[in-house]
Amino acid sequence: MNSDNAIEVRNLTKEFKVSYDGAKTLKEFLVRRHTKAEKHVVLKDISLDIKKGETVGLIGVNGSGKSTLLKLMTRIIYPTKGTVETNGRLTSLLELGAGFHPDFTGRENIYFNASIFGMTKKQIDARVDDIIAFSELGDAIDEPIRTYSSGMYMRLAFSVAINVDADILLIDEILAVGDQHFQDKCFDKLLELKNSGKTIVIVSHALDQVRRLCTRAVWIYKGTLRLDGDPAYVIEAYKKQSAIDHKEEKKAAVESGTAAYKGVVFIDSPSDFSREKCGQKVTVNGWRIADSDDFEFSVEVNGKPVSEISEVDRPDVASVYEEEYAGFVEDKRLGFSAAFVPEKAGEYVIRAQIRTAGRIIAEKQITVIAS
Amino acid sequence: MLRELYDYRELLKTNVKKDIRGRYKASVLGVLWSFINPLLQVLVYAIVFPYLMKGAGDHYVVYLVTGIIPWTFFQTVVNQSTTCIKANSGIIKKVYFPRMILPLSAFFSGLINFFISCVIIIVFCLIFGMGVSWHLIFVPIIAVTEGLLGLAIGTICGAINAYIQDTEYIVNFLLLMAMYGAPIIYETSIFPDGSRIGALIQLNPMTHIMNAYRDVFMNHRIPDMGAVGIVFLLSFALFLVAVAVFNRMQKGFAEQF
Numbered sequence: 001m002n003s004d005n006a007i008e009v010r011n012l013t014k015e016f017k018v019s020y021d022g023a024k025t026l027k028e029f030l031v032r033r034h035t036k037a038e039k040h041v042v043l044k045d046i047s048l049d050i051k052k053g054e055t056v057g058l059i060g061v062n063g064s065g066k067s068t069l070l071k072l073m074t075r076i077i078y079p080t081k082g083t084v085e086t087n088g089r090l091t092s093l094l095e096l097g098a099g100f101h102p103d104f105t106g107r108e109n110i111y112f113n114a115s116i117f118g119m120t121k122k123q124i125d126a127r128v129d130d131i132i133a134f135s136e137l138g139d140a141i142d143e144p145i146r147t148y149s150s151g152m153y154m155r156l157a158f159s160v161a162i163n164v165d166a167d168i169l170l171i172d173e174i175l176a177v178g179d180q181h182f183q184d185k186c187f188d189k190l191l192e193l194k195n196s197g198k199t200i201v202i203v204s205h206a207l208d209q210v211r212r213l214c215t216r217a218v219w220i221y222k223g224t225l226r227l228d229g230d231p232a233y234v235i236e237a238y239k240k241q242s243a244i245d246h247k248e249e250k251k252a253a254v255e256s257g258t259a260a261y262k263g264v265v266f267i268d269s270p271s272d273f274s275r276e277k278c279g280q281k282v283t284v285n286g287w288r289i290a291d292s293d294d295f296e297f298s299v300e301v302n303g304k305p306v307s308e309i310s311e312v313d314r315p316d317v318a319s320v321y322e323e324e325y326a327g328f329v330e331d332k333r334l335g336f337s338a339a340f341v342p343e344k345a346g347e348y349v350i351r352a353q354i355r356t357a358g359r360i361i362a363e364k365q366i367t368v369i370a371s
Numbered sequence: 372m373l374r375e376l377y378d379y380r381e382l383l384k385t386n387v388k389k390d391i392r393g394r395y396k397a398s399v400l401g402v403l404w405s406f407i408n409p410l411l412q413v414l415v416y417a418i419v420f421p422y423l424m425k426g427a428g429d430h431y432v433v434y435l436v437t438g439i440i441p442w443t444f445f446q447t448v449v450n451q452s453t454t455c456i457k458a459n460s461g462i463i464k465k466v467y468f469p470r471m472i473l474p475l476s477a478f479f480s481g482l483i484n485f486f487i488s489c490v491i492i493i494v495f496c497l498i499f500g501m502g503v504s505w506h507l508i509f510v511p512i513i514a515v516t517e518g519l520l521g522l523a524i525g526t527i528c529g530a531i532n533a534y535i536q537d538t539e540y541i542v543n544f545l546l547l548m549a550m551y552g553a554p555i556i557y558e559t560s561i562f563p564d565g566s567r568i569g570a571l572i573q574l575n576p577m578t579h580i581m582n583a584y585r586d587v588f589m590n591h592r593i594p595d596m597g598a599v600g601i602v603f604l605l606s607f608a609l610f611l612v613a614v615a616v617f618n619r620m621q622k623g624f625a626e627q628f
Contacts, residue, residue, distance in 0.1 A: 077622075092466060103396035
């Protein structure tokens with residue numbers, strides 16, 4: 001293995017048996033001998049070098065095999081074909097709080113947890129104050145952890161994980177711990193580790209974090225290595241492909257009857273039960289999203305459609321829904337604006353609706369009172 | 372592999388600590404339960420057996436204590452190392468560490484528990500007027516031999532149990548057989564000389580372990596070190612096989628749960 005490399009993956013293929021979830025009892029084991037287990041190829045012929053000091057983000061949709069690749073790197077599971085070699089001390093943060101025992105104090109549990117990562121007592125002793133300080137648990141550290149809130153528990157677990165001395169750090173989706181303040185702190189700590197020359201491999205759905213943290217992104221697509229390079233470029237290509245796939249999957253699912261189209265409508269202004277003046281123009285502002293390309297959208301006031309509806313750019317809405325509605329929010333004007341004039345005093349019911357093929361998939365209704 | 376186990380020695384230590392102190396931590400009597408359990412067993416046999424069996428011996432209670440407490444040690448090591456892979460499936464799926472640490476933890480926590488329990492045996496010997504002698508120094512040798520046998524059996528069974536979960540129930544049954552197949556609650560003298568069952572019992576390695584404990588605690592003489600030595604060599608050979616089997620099978624553990 002090349003001494004510049006922290007991880008070398010060569011011609012790696014991983015298969016899982018899928019037809020049964022594994023024989024759990026003797027009976028199943030004996031019965032299974034007569035039937036052939038179906039094989040599912042999760043990773044196909046992957047070769048990859050990760051250099052020392054690199055921060056690599058593995059991206060891909062659920063089931064693409066990226067987490068499997070990470071598990072193979074940690075030696076939790078082993079390849080069907082090919083090899084994975086690592087160079088240097090490796091720690092995997094796939095599980096927070098592994099080995100915690102509820103009846104022991106936080107301090108004792110630091111030792112339990114850190115020892116699973118292969119640290120010796122001396123190494124933990126040297127780190128324990130940093131870990132306690134990072135967790136912000138204060139005096140609670142000497143209480144049994146069954147008395148902790150789930151937030152405190154996760155903070156302690158993460159503090160141990162992030163303070164483990166390792167040359168190679170493998171991380172699976174764990175930046176979502178605690179409140180915003182703690183998350184920021186964790187992110188800063190990762191940046192610090194990155195700058196101190198550690199090799200980090202992260203599996204994440206948070207593309208923004210990958211973009212900010214990683215020096216390289218590797219996109220795993222249906223078990224193969226699709227693209228490998230600068231994060232900004234790889235993420236963009238990944239998002240485009242996800243949008244196309246999502247669109248096709250949705251279409252296929254609706255056609256086969258296993259899923260229905262869905263959508264969201266919202267009216268920002270006016271607010272529900274607000275008072276308006278007779279004879280003055282009322283502008284209805286809002287936004288709508290649907291996971292179909294041909295939907296009808298209408299705004300009605302007391303059952304009468306408003307004829308003039310204009311579209312408005314809403315990048316804020318697009319960014320919120322870019323994952324759930326991938327393929328349907330890009331390059332679209334999601335906002336709408338419609339106006340009407342209340343002639344008489346009384347209640348006006350405003351209803352915004354999305355329909356596909358005559359079916360209502362989303363609706364929002366508010367009432368304004370004109371006087 | 373030894374090098375790696377050495378690197379993870381702190382994990383072994385914390386596991387043993389968790390096992391000994393953690394098991395009963397939430398209960399009122401705490402660690403005492405690991406000693407109360409075998410004593411309650413002694414109580415049951417002491418009440419029932421003299422009725423079933425004539426001539427149970429003058430010191431039947433001490434005889435029972437010196438049999439059941441060492442047996443409990445063996446049983447715990449086998450049981451725990453058989454179930455340890457399945458019981459820790461959560462972390463096995465998520466964290467890499469040498470899996471062999473798990474059965475080894477069962478061995479060491481069992482051994483430490485047993486050494487503490489030896490105090491109870493000694494107390495019984497004193498109460499019933501048997502006294503103690505310098506022969507106690509043989510106890511660690513016998514205990515390590517016994518524990519190693521348990522570890523070897525448990526390591527193989529633990530690896531198999533990850534794949535076929537019936538193993539632990541079969542092991543439970545075999546342990547029960549082994550218990551009645553060794554002089555733990557009875558004496559070998561109840562079988563007439565040359566009987567087939569008597570010969571069979573002599574083939575059970577636990578018979579020789581039990582005889583050795585009785586020699587040390589009750590008879591105050593040097594145990595038959597030849598017999599113990601043979602059991603030790605057998606256990607050690609079995610342990611090497613067990614480690615080889617375990618190493619082959621452990622690659623698939625994380626995919627079994």
